[in-house]
Amino acid sequence: MAVIGVWSVKGGVGKTTLAVDMAWRSAVVSGHRTLLWDLDPQAGCSWLLGHDAPSPPRMTSLFHRDARPQELIVETRWPDLALLPADESLRGLSIALARIGHRRRLAQLTSRLTSDYARIILDCPPVLNEISDQVIGAADLLIVPLPPSPLASRALDFIRRELVRNHQRHPPILPVLSMYDSRRRLHRDVHQGLAAGWPVVPMATAIEQAAVRRMPIGAFANWCEASMRLQKLWDAVEAKLRLREIARV
Numbered sequence: 001m002a003v004i005g006v007w008s009v010k011g012g013v014g015k016t017t018l019a020v021d022m023a024w025r026s027a028v029v030s031g032h033r034t035l036l037w038d039l040d041p042q043a044g045c046s047w048l049l050g051h052d053a054p055s056p057p058r059m060t061s062l063f064h065r066d067a068r069p070q071e072l073i074v075e076t077r078w079p080d081l082a083l084l085p086a087d088e089s090l091r092g093l094s095i096a097l098a099r100i101g102h103r104r105r106l107a108q109l110t111s112r113l114t115s116d117y118a119r120i121i122l123d124c125p126p127v128l129n130e131i132s133d134q135v136i137g138a139a140d141l142l143i144v145p146l147p148p149s150p151l152a153s154r155a156l157d158f159i160r161r162e163l164v165r166n167h168q169r170h171p172p173i174l175p176v177l178s179m180y181d182s183r184r185r186l187h188r189d190v191h192q193g194l195a196a197g198w199p200v201v202p203m204a205t206a207i208e209q210a211a212v213r214r215m216p217i218g219a220f221a222n223w224c225e226a227s228m229r230l231q232k233l234w235d236a237v238e239a240k241l242r243l244r245e246i247a248r249v
């Protein structure tokens, strides 16, 4: 089993879009039993997969151990893809985690799902607090989407410093150049400079349409250029996870 965290301190960079797409590819293309865990009270993943917020809101009770993940997990329309939907209670998650005082509670919860899921994908809100600390602690790999802009490269420096300073045994990170538009000079410069060798996700209509259709891109436009780029990203994730598994043996 592997846990993949999608995180950045920057908002609106494509985290949720990538988390949903990777979860779909993991389940439908790679055939892994996959859980997408929506940790953001905005509930973007849940909404993109066509799920409305569950009622009553109980997600935070998982972290208090008043409920088991299995009680809240729902199946999606896609085979092998399950969802732990976000709800209103997540607004208080950071404070609840600080009160609980267990820095590896999320890691503990994901490790208990080992026999049920081969891949768990965590969609993290754009925060630097207890929630991001727990995601870093639980993940085997961190995906960090960054659009081509000086502020995004500053965010990457910030994230690297944060990992070195506060997370001695942090997972490897896979930065992704997101929302790339090859017509723009600045984007091309970043692509050839700072982001050379990173997986690239283009700014694309098909990706925007995923939010309109409330479906993963691959489910309605699998053969477009953007979907092929997303598949390359998923292949890079799987390759990184395999290397990690080999290193463990």
Ligand SMILES: Nc1ncnc2c1ncn2[C@@H]1O[C@H](COP(=O)(O)OP(=O)(O)OP(=O)(O)O)[C@@H](O)[C@H]1O
Residues within 6 Å of the ligand: 010, 011, 012, 013, 014, 015, 016, 017, 018, 040, 042, 044, 124, 125, 126, 178, 179, 180, 201, 202, 203, 204, 205, 207, 208, 211
């Ligand atoms: N590659 C892309 N091409 C076109 N639109 C995109 C692309 N990636 C994301 N978007 C759009 O940008 C917006 C923000 O994307 P998304 O919600 O995935 O970002 P986020 O990082 O999860 O945001 P937040 O920090 O608020 O959680 C959405 O409307 C999404 O449809």
Ligand SMILES: [Mg+2]
Residues within 6 Å of the ligand: 015, 016, 017, 040, 044, 124, 125
């Ligand atoms: Mg998001």
